[in-house]
Amino acid sequence: MSLDAAAVQAKIEAKFPGKIPSAELEVVDPFLFVEVDAIVDVCTYLRDDPELAFDMLHCHSAVDYLPPKNPEEARLEVVLHLTSLKHRHWIVIKVKLPRANATMPTLENVWPTANWHEREAFDLFGIQFEGHSDFRHLLLPDDWPGFPLLKDWVWPEEWHGIAVKPTAKMAERAQQGEQIGIGPFD
Amino acid sequence: MSTQTQYKDLEPDETYAFKPEDLEEGEMILNMGPQHPSTHGVLRIELKTDGEVVNDARPHIGYLHRNFEKHAENIDYQGVIPFTDRMDYVGSMANSLSYAVAVEKLMGIELNERVECIRVIVSELQRIASHLLAIGTYGLDIGAFTPFLHSFVEREKILDLFEWLCGARLLYNYNWVGGVSHDLPEGWTGRAKVFLDQFSPVIEELDELLSHNKIFTARTATVGIIPPELAVGYALTGPNLRGSGIKWDIRKEDPYCGYEKYDFDVPVGQGRYGPIGSCWDRYYVRVDEMRQSVRILRQALDQLPAEGDVHESVPKRVKPKPGEAYGRTEAPRGELGFYVISDGSLIPMRVKGRSPCFVAMSIFHEIAKGEMLADMIAIIGSLDIVLGEIDR
Numbered sequence: 001m002s003l004d005a006a007a008v009q010a011k012i013e014a015k016f017p018g019k020i021p022s023a024e025l026e027v028v029d030p031f032l033f034v035e036v037d038a039i040v041d042v043c044t045y046l047r048d049d050p051e052l053a054f055d056m057l058h059c060h061s062a063v064d065y066l067p068p069k070n071p072e073e074a075r076l077e078v079v080l081h082l083t084s085l086k087h088r089h090w091i092v093i094k095v096k097l098p099r100a101n102a103t104m105p106t107l108e109n110v111w112p113t114a115n116w117h118e119r120e121a122f123d124l125f126g127i128q129f130e131g132h133s134d135f136r137h138l139l140l141p142d143d144w145p146g147f148p149l150l151k152d153w154v155w156p157e158e159w160h161g162i163a164v165k166p167t168a169k170m171a172e173r174a175q176q177g178e179q180i181g182i183g184p185f186d
Numbered sequence: 187m188s189t190q191t192q193y194k195d196l197e198p199d200e201t202y203a204f205k206p207e208d209l210e211e212g213e214m215i216l217n218m219g220p221q222h223p224s225t226h227g228v229l230r231i232e233l234k235t236d237g238e239v240v241n242d243a244r245p246h247i248g249y250l251h252r253n254f255e256k257h258a259e260n261i262d263y264q265g266v267i268p269f270t271d272r273m274d275y276v277g278s279m280a281n282s283l284s285y286a287v288a289v290e291k292l293m294g295i296e297l298n299e300r301v302e303c304i305r306v307i308v309s310e311l312q313r314i315a316s317h318l319l320a321i322g323t324y325g326l327d328i329g330a331f332t333p334f335l336h337s338f339v340e341r342e343k344i345l346d347l348f349e350w351l352c353g354a355r356l357l358y359n360y361n362w363v364g365g366v367s368h369d370l371p372e373g374w375t376g377r378a379k380v381f382l383d384q385f386s387p388v389i390e391e392l393d394e395l396l397s398h399n400k401i402f403t404a405r406t407a408t409v410g411i412i413p414p415e416l417a418v419g420y421a422l423t424g425p426n427l428r429g430s431g432i433k434w435d436i437r438k439e440d441p442y443c444g445y446e447k448y449d450f451d452v453p454v455g456q457g458r459y460g461p462i463g464s465c466w467d468r469y470y471v472r473v474d475e476m477r478q479s480v481r482i483l484r485q486a487l488d489q490l491p492a493e494g495d496v497h498e499s500v501p502k503r504v505k506p507k508p509g510e511a512y513g514r515t516e517a518p519r520g521e522l523g524f525y526v527i528s529d530g531s532l533i534p535m536r537v538k539g540r541s542p543c544f545v546a547m548s549i550f551h552e553i554a555k556g557e558m559l560a561d562m563i564a565i566i567g568s569l570d571i572v573l574g575e576i577d578r
Contacts, residue, residue, distance in 0.1 A: 028291060028511045056421045059512065061525050061538040079525065081512055081540075085418060085434055092512070113421040116548035124253070136203065139248040139577060148256055 002089035003051065005030035011052065016042055031079075031092035036104050039095055043110045046082060046093075054082040054091065057107070060117035062125040066099070066151040076102045076125060097127065099150075106132040124149040203244035204234050212236050216559075220249055224327045224563040227573025231550070231566075235559060243554040243562070245547055250577035258537035263289055263363055263504035266537060270524075271357040273539060274575040276319050279312035279348075280517035281575075282361040285537075287442050288513025288524035289363045293506045300494025301365050302444045306486045307378070308351070308360065309443075309515075310479040314385070315344040316518035317472040317479075320570040324469055325396050327567040328405050333396040340388055343381055350374060364500040375487050382480055382487075389476055397473060407459035407466040410553050410565040414463065420549040423542050424520025425475065426569060429455040429468030436516040448485050450478045465568035472570070505532055519543055519570055539578055543571040 003011075005025050009032055012020055019038040024031050034042050046054040059081035066074045080093040095104060106129040107114040118129040119138040126147035129135065140148070145156045155165050204215050219230040228249035234242040254269040261269075270285045271278040283305055290297070322337030345355045352360045352368050360367050396402055412422070417430040427434055435452045437445040453474030455467030506528040514523035520542030527536040546569045553565060 027509055055418050058421050058423070058514075058521060059523050059525060059538070059540040061536075061540075063527060063536050063538075067529070081523070081525070085432065088439060111421065112416075112419045112552075113545055113548060116544065120544075124255075134203065134244075137248075139251045139253075141248075148253055149259075 002084075002087045004089070005032065005091055008032070008046075008052065008089075008091050011049070012042060012045070015045055029092050031094050033094050033096060036095050036097060039093075040105050040107065040110065043080075043093070043107055046091075047110055051087075053084045053086045055085055056083045057081070057111035057113055057117075058083050060114060060121070062121040062127055062149070064099070064125060064149060064151050074099050076127060078104060078121065078127065080107075101128070102126065103128040103130060105130050108132060123147070126150065203232055203246075204242065209234070210236070210241075213241060218562065220246075224566060225573070226323065226566070226571060229547075229566075229571075229573055229576075231562065233554075233559070233562070238559050240554050240557055240559060240562065243551045245550050247544075247547065247573070247576050250573050252578065254578050255537055255539065258534055260533065262532050263506075263534060266534065267362065268357070268359050270539070271359060272574060273541065273578055274517065274519065274522075274543070274572045275356060276572055277312055277316040277518045278356060278358050279308045279360060280316075280515065280522060282359065283309050283443075284513060284515040284517060284522040285524045285526075286361045286363050286513075287515055288511055288526045289504065289506065291513045292509060292511035292526055292528060293363075293501070293504070295364050295499050295501070297365070297443075297499055298491075298494045299444070300491045301496050301499070303486055303490045304366055304370060304496065305361060305443045306445065306448070307483060307490070308348070308366075310483050310486070311344050311347065311378070313479050313518045314476050315341045317476050318344075320472055320518075320567075321392065321396070321469065324567040324570075325402070327563050328402055330396055330399065330402060333392055336388065336392060336395070340385055343385075347374070347378060347381065350377075362500055363504050365496045365498065369496045370490075375490060378483070379487055382483055386477075386480055389473065389480075393473060397470060403459045403466055405561075406469060406564050406568065407464050408461070409557055409561040410465040410468075410568055411461050412463040412549065412553055416549070416552060417463065420552070421545050422520070422549060423545070424516065424518070425468055425471040426520060426542075426546050428453065429471045429568075430463035431455050431457070431467075436514055436521050440514065442513075442515055447489075448482045450482050453478065465564050468568045468570075503532065505530070514540070517542060519572065519575070520546070539575075541575045541578060543569075543573075543575045544578075547571055547576055 009023050016038055019035045020032050022033050046052050061079045063077045076097040076099055078095045083090045121127045123138050123140045124147055146153050158164055213234055213236050216233045216235050218233055219225050220228045230246040232244045233240050257269050258266045267282045270281040273281050318337040318341040322334040325333040349355050352358050412430050414430045414432055417427050431454050433452050433454050453471050455462050459466055508528055508530040510527040512523055512525045514521050523540035525538040526534055529535040
């Protein structure tokens with residue numbers, strides 16, 4: 001029997017009281033926030049409980065919130081989209097993390113697919129995952145400066161002698177009518 | 187200062203996942219790729235081998251990384267579509283469809299029936315084209331050259347139809363938020379029906395040529411076994427999941443574009459020549475899916491409503507209210523999802539692409555263990571990966 005988000009919330013609340021600080025049920029895809037210290041236990045429960053049986057973590061994303069108007073809301077979020085193949089229902093779980101030194105425990109032992117997704121989240125957002133078995137860069141070069149999907153990431157001028165941004169010299173040449181792109185030739 | 191010396195500054199344990207001091211006696215580290223004909227792109231696989239047996243494997247990806255997600259945070263919603271086309275460049279129609287479905291879900295846009303029907307037609311044609319490429323090159327990897335030529339002849343006919351439809355052969359920018367870029371040209375449906383009539387026998391021909399060939403089954407039916415629990419744990423989707431015997435198809439589970447109106451089956455791996463979940467099962471699910479796609483296409487071409495403006499629901503300005511939505515479709519390679527967050531401006535705050543190939547590649551080290559070196563090629567080909575989508 002498939003459950004809706006409110007029923008899932010009620011079940012988690014009963015098992016782990018106070019671990020859901022807030023939830024949004026009246027939106028397109030309802031989501032629940034879970035405290036970071038309980039995330040592994042909650043996820044294991046979500047996977048193993050026969051009525052919930054969320055056996056597939058089908059999307060794992062990190063999001064950087066840095067609203068310019070209210071800086072106190074700045075945070076990183078890890079968003080888990082979970083599906084149950086057995087009951088054909090799904091839920092969105094979110095974890096709030098501080099922007100500085102964001103750390104959360106790995107979910108690799110709950111769903112093995114989290115392994116690569118967490119490496120990707122580290123690569124692009126700099127989130128550390130404690131207890132990860134193979135924590136290395138995945139998509140970016142090992143010495144890439146910074147974490148590019150953070151909203152306040154600064155473009156490097158160049159990387160190993162390769163112009164990353166259009167340089168002033170290139171702009172001058174473009175002003176004179178030359179057809180150029182951005183690449184490792186300037 | 188040359189760039190060469192700077193590259194050498196990298197920590198060696200970052201470049202290599204396996205360390206020489208951890209090797210057992212008789213083991214060696216072998217790099218397969220980044221330039222290897224069977225990897226279908228630029229993929230490097232670090233193998234720990236003992237003679238011809240692979241003890242462990244670590245894929246290294248990112249050679250094609252362009253970070254389309256960062257691009258997407260700097261352009262408007264419609265402008266993201268050409269970037270999504272370039273993720274899985276042999277299944278572009280499916281990518282832009284998935285993104286369009288996500289943004290439409292976020293904005294609550296309803297489409298008219300003609301647009302939905304056209305989208306079903308193009309995405310099923312794209313599925314056939316993509317599976318033809320997968321099957322043809324898979325045969326090529328294993329050593330069968332002829333099926334490759336036959337499948338590419340057919341794929342070319344589909345690309346011709348797409349070129350007639352929107353002017354492009356590979357990267358279409360066809361599915362827009364709220365509609366499609368061009369209506370079907372006059373006579374297009376007739377030509378598509380002619381294609382289907384001549385294509386149906388070709389599937390059987392390909393089947394006889396490759397699927398039940400003794401050498402081919404011997405190379406594929408006992409290697410790369412993915413047990414169902416492992417497939418679900420690693421969140422495989424599409425033919426890779428169904429090859430392990432699990433009936434799961436987004437077109438049935440979470441229908442979009444009116445897929446619930448069509449009558450079709452979801453083929454799963456049967457374990458005909460070996461254990462369920464082998465390379466052969468994944469391959470054969472693709473063959474069966476082409477048959478089902480033909481069935482859907484025949485129904486869609488017959489049911490296509492004559493009336494309906496394809497630009498009717500295209501918004502003048504795509505400016506969703508603050509919120510988020512996850513839209514997913516069954517792309518040729520599995521569940522392709524886009525997680526779109528809006529902050530109420532004209533530019534998306536975050537677009538995350540959930541790539542089926544990325545997930546399929548992450549299971550590689552589990553199934554490569556204990557197989558022979560030559561089987562690596564059979565396993566990579568059976569996962570049907572496109573590196574443009576893995577690296578994004």
